[in-house]
Amino acid sequence: MLALAFSVLITVYLVIPEAVFRYIFGSFVPTRSFVLTRVETVYRAVLVAIIPLLLALLLVWRVPGPSNWPFPVRDNTDQSRRSDYKIVASALYSDAEFVRTQRDFWPAFTRSSRRQARLVCWYYIMLALTAWGAGKLATKFGEYKDNRFYKWLADKFLFKYISQWHPLLTDYFVPNTVVQADILCTNDTLYQGRVTDHFLSGGELSGIILQEPRRFDRKSYLEDKASGAKPDKEKYWVSIPSKLMYFFADKILNVNLTYLDLSGKAADTRNVEKYLQVQLGKKTGEISVSVKDAAGTPSDQAKNMGKI
Amino acid sequence: MITTLSKLVETMETGAIPVWVRDAVQSRRSEIIAELSRTGSYTLQGPDGVQVEIRAEKQHVAA
8 A cells, every 4th residue: 555655656746747847848948759767767857856846845834825725734733744644654554553543544644635735736836937947948058058057057957858959950059040951862862941940759850841942953063073164063053943841851861050140141150260269279359250252252151161 | 979968069069160171270270370460360271262261350458
């Protein structure tokens, strides 16, 4: 009987809260799917539950109002609470004890159940608030990524729940950018376009939608290159007469991603500037970087600076 | 293997640097620094005529 009660408590205090947390958190950032061992599941559930549970205990033990609402109990002192739990635990542990304390058991069981229901109510409210706060924080990565405490919190807690495809295919890492994808399909065709949406199935990528897609005419490009000409890659992109194009994930061989800022310039330039600052031992603002194409004009997207 | 998303960010930031830029900077680091302090700019030549111009910005010195 005690084992059954223990299972119920584990379900109510660990298993369901973890699912609730994931559901609320997932309304802010797409969550990933887990294949966890039993120990990892318990560890993760404890991690999620510990703060809301401590807050709920503080409320129901010490704060007037929540300490006896909802499900009020008469004579709700610390002493009577301990006594009730002792009677209930003893009776659940041993049939002989149950028979001996039967008269006291049911009133004590009723009071304990009401106390537990009250604790669970506040616990789930605290849990929902924690999940909401964590979800909000998780959406702010681009803003706070240089903050050491936030980075630690994100690594240890927030990121454990986020699908890896979300930051890759949205402006999550580099705010105010659009994601341009070069998708090589299994039929050896290269497509390019702006990622407008992506779909996950159990946290894994199932499809991507590209806006204003175009296809690279690789055959003509290779023929022209073989003939000795120096072809301009940009001229071999052929527009596809459709606004949106859906790619099934299982037909994708690889994806090359570029983050473009609102002016259409590759966010790579910022990274190059940051990289040069570190390599040359300069501080922010001491150097600036501009990228030009062969004609000497500032390059739109810098043709990925030679990456294609 | 990438274990955390913040490591993924670092990988993305490093991966966003073209190989030729990395190679050029690592092999000519002292030359670039010297040229920046002498003339205030240095240009890296990439494939297909792409150029990355590095400019030393003038710093305002407090009086």
